[in-house]
Amino acid sequence: MFTGPQTTLPDGKVPQLRVVPMPSDANVHGDVFGGWIMAQVDIAGSLPAVRRANGRVATIAVNSFLFKQPVLVGDLLSFYADIVKVGNTSITVNVEVYAERIRLQGETVKVTEATLTYVATDENRKPRQVPPL
Numbered sequence: 557m558f559t560g561p562q563t564t565l566p567d568g569k570v571p572q573l574r575v576v577p578m579p580s581d582a583n584v585h586g587d588v589f590g591g592w593i594m595a596q597v598d599i600a601g602s603l604p605a606v607r608r609a610n611g612r613v614a615t616i617a618v619n620s621f622l623f624k625q626p627v628l629v630g631d632l633l634s635f636y637a638d639i640v641k642v643g644n645t646s647i648t649v650n651v652e653v654y655a656e657r658i659r660l661q662g663e664t665v666k667v668t669e670a671t672l673t674y675v676a677t678d679e680n681r682k683p684r685q686v687p688p689l
């Protein structure tokens with residue numbers, strides 16, 4: 557039915573987030589609403605950014621977003637997030653989302669890929685330098 561190219565979860569990597577969308581997250585056609593997926597991607601991407609910034613960050617840009625395969629209610633979603641660039645105040649993160657179709661023999665499909673940029677901010681919500689490693 558929704559057989560995209562089947563794959564496996566990335567070897568040796570730990571997802572930032574795992575979540576199962578519920579019927580209340582679906583659009584009028586019964587598939588999961590893109591805006592719900594975008595919110596989860598933003599959360600997942602912010603986690604390595606917050607750790608790297610050692611404090612609060614704000615999302616300044618969604619550079620790219622690809623919904624390659626549909627997400628179904630009941631899928632087990634795994635969000636993998638990797639920092640791909642650190643600037644003066646910004647941190648850019650690539651997020652990949654895999655769905656295990658629990659209700660369809662558990663096949664695994666890569667459903668979404670996105671790149672987002674976060675800015676390290678201070679207590680006044682102004683940009684601050686990303687601290688050195």
Ligand SMILES: CC(C)(COP(=O)(O)OP(=O)(O)OC[C@H]1O[C@@H](n2cnc3c(N)ncnc32)[C@H](O)[C@@H]1OP(=O)(O)O)[C@@H](O)C(=O)NCCC(=O)NCCS
Nearest residue numbers: 614615616617642643644645646647673675677681682683
């Ligand atoms: C995040 C915020 C504090 C940054 O302040 P700003 O004055 O706009 O920041 P700057 O123009 O100095 O840019 C900060 C960094 O973002 C980068 N940046 C700016 N525009 C960008 C864009 N379109 N894409 C990617 N990176 C961008 C800059 O290159 C800079 O990075 P660097 O310091 O590593 O070189 C401010 O834009 C803000 O509050 N935005 C709202 C954030 C928010 O509420 N997000 C949730 C969704 S509404």
